[in-house]
Amino acid sequence: MRALLIGAVESTRVALRALADAPDWTLAGVVTLPLDLAGRHSDFVDLEPEARAIGCPVLRGANANTEEARTAMAALAPDYLFVIGWSQLCGEAMRALALGRVVGYHPAPLPRLRGRGVIPWTILLDEPITAGTLFLIDEGTDSGAILAQHFFHVAPDETASTLYAKHMAVLEAMLPGLLSGLAAGTVTPRPQDERYATWAARRRPEDGAIDWHDDAVAIWRMVRACGDPYPGAWTMLGEERLVILKAEPVDLSHHRAALVGQVVERSEQGFTVRCGDGRGVRVTEWRGSRPPLHVRLRGKG
Structure with a gap:
């Protein structure tokens, strides 16, 4: 044949x-x-x-x-x-x-x-x-x-x-x-x-934009779904696109008084962002020229 x-x-x-x-x-x-x-x-x-x-x-x-x-x-x-x-x-x-x-x-x-x-x-x-x-x-x-x-x-x-x-x-x-x-x-x-x-439906790179008002598990799912070999889940840090490569949902025991999308913890291993449900997403791998400090990341819109 x-x-x-x-x-x-x-x-x-x-x-x-x-x-x-x-x-x-x-x-x-x-x-x-x-x-x-x-x-x-x-x-x-x-x-x-x-x-x-x-x-x-x-x-x-x-x-x-x-x-x-x-x-x-x-x-x-x-x-x-x-x-x-x-x-x-x-x-x-x-x-x-x-x-x-x-x-x-x-x-x-x-x-x-x-x-x-x-x-x-x-x-x-x-x-x-x-x-x-x-x-x-x-x-x-x-x-x-x-x-x-x-x-x-x-x-x-x-x-x-x-x-x-x-x-x-x-x-x-x-x-x-x-x-x-x-x-x-x-x-x-x-x-x-x-x-x-x-x-x-078809997915495009812009569909990987993270909405920090979502719950932590949904954002973790977005990160897992959009990663390699695809363009990745992303957010904005000022005018720079930050691609989140690896993350996990975590409880926030000390940072409930924080804005959605705000970086509330930072260490040598990564940083944690408050999500819409009051929990956080700890980011341990990302692509961008600089790590975020204690600032608010922009999600969709």
Whole structure:
């Protein structure tokens, strides 16, 4: 079987390695972004060195749906397209290149949480269980039939980084069996049950703005959801953006007479900010040119 892989992030690299190792598959080509568009993904990976090392041709383009891109992909005669880690929907003409055999990966228990920004949303919604899903891409948004799905728990202190790593491990574990089954023709796609479908809206860097009027646990959740490999949760210190990398909720026993957003404690290990519920968030890692003193941080608005 001949596969064409389309993507530009870490999950694409996981798929590249699985396809390269699969005995019944030939990786006919990789389609990825030009380097000057790397900023489209905060977790961008340049796949060309690894693809070239296994003798796989690399095509670069901003949009895989254009006629030029489709012509180049058709020349590689793929039996399947694997669109994993690509931010664009697959148009009908593009899907037709492999007779509709287009496989995607979604970091959620489809049909729940179709859409964008799913790893941060999983944490923001305080989901106790999630899943990685391999599915057939159709004309909808993450609505195609399920090929393989693996459920796992989300830890109470899960971060975007740890959840991202779990998804990479799940994808790596699921792909060999699926590839073997697709090659043998033994995989039966399972239609999604629309009764359980939910959608996740796109998240942008500005959505990581901390509102110090929220309760301490909600702010801690925001910090965990927006961190690496994403831009991070942030607040303003004067005219400077301060990105909060690591924090935890704490009780304030001596600083209840303080304004929301005020830095009430400071030590060599970090600083503590009063939140809207009277508790605090102790910040132990941040990115900015200077640590805040006993000042008030600005949240949303």
